[in-house]
Amino acid sequence: MKEILREHIEEIIQLTDDEFAYVLSHFTLKNFKKHQIVVHQDDPVKYNFFILKGLMKSARIASDGKEHIVQFAMENWWITDLEAFHYGTNSKFTIDCLEDATTYTITLENKTKLCRELSKMEHFFHIKTTAGYIALQKRVLCLISSKAQDRYHNLLEQYPGLIRRLPKTMIASFLGVSRETLSRLDLN
Amino acid sequence: MKEILREHIEEIIQLTDDEFAYVLSHFTLKNFKKHQIVVHQDDPVKYNFFILKGLMKSARIASDGKEHIVQFAMENWWITDLEAFHYGTNSKFTIDCLEDATTYTITLENKTKLCRELSKMEHFFHIKTTAGYIALQKRVLCLISSKAQDRYHNLLEQYPGLIRRLPKTMIASFLGVSRETLSRLDLN
DNA sequence: CGCGCGATTGAGTAATTTCAAATCTAGTGG
């Protein structure tokens, strides 16, 4: 468990054993079961989640009852409602488990403390956020410039391992089309 | 000029006069004229731009010749192709001026140096990137969950000052609809 | 076997695009 987090962090910065032990002490290991809700829409967000094992999604239920999936996260990905987490507002999204999950969670207080006391960790989070920004920018471009079919292929190409674990209904929701439309596309 | 940048940074962190002078020495003041191209699609990206005055857009020209606007930036906003800037790859976008512009530019080398030497600045950029991430996440949600009309109103509500300075063609491109469709919407 | 869930298919409707033409507007030069 520890090793996974350590390797993940050390892809970006180097830590001594002591430093890593200190970093680790700011995280809490938490397990969740499939279908378990980790963040409730309209509730405050306590944690940022680093996924060791499992699969989650972050989605918003619109007023008409439809679910719009904003993010998936699997092994070695982070997930939370970053806005609510950072600004202490209520979550716009519900985050739940598509598979049983094991996570390291960190509170905002601990993240802030860690960044203040170990500037390498601020660098780490900065780089991670930058990568997330870049990924979102790509997604925006895809959404405004491509037809549903190309969006599907684009996703498949970028995250083939993820797609295999997802029901098509959810892929459709993530792509911003109805499940019927996705089903009618020629996916070859 | 200096004061604008200083106030912008000091919204997030505190700097002594000496520190700010040091920070400032990593930036270069650059002026651009309306229609001038600041970053060419498929070229490397030298700078991240902080806009003191003016208005720019970042857009991708697709293979069919259509322009898809990914970002606008006006006073006190940052703009670049963050992926190309950080990873040294070629820009996916063309960034150009919709109005005459005055900017402070910073190279990746200087940004990295600044972050290493003054950890407060790493914090500053981290917070800025986080805010950008949050804004993009909102945009993604809007794109997958709303009709064109609601997307327009959403944008108008969030950035009324920006909309007033933009031709409708560009707003349409930003929203991911054709200019004809935007023109036909009932915008009241 | 039969239930439940996900995926597909059909039919009608709505939203959006495309291409073309018309209209409007701001700036320029006479």
Next chain:
DNA sequence: CCACTAGATTTGAAATTACTCAATCGCGCG
């Protein structure tokens, strides 16, 4: 002050794309 032009915006009409609602299919599991 007017005429002219270039660019932006709007409008029209047909074609495409996607959505909704309903029905059906397929499959794994108790």
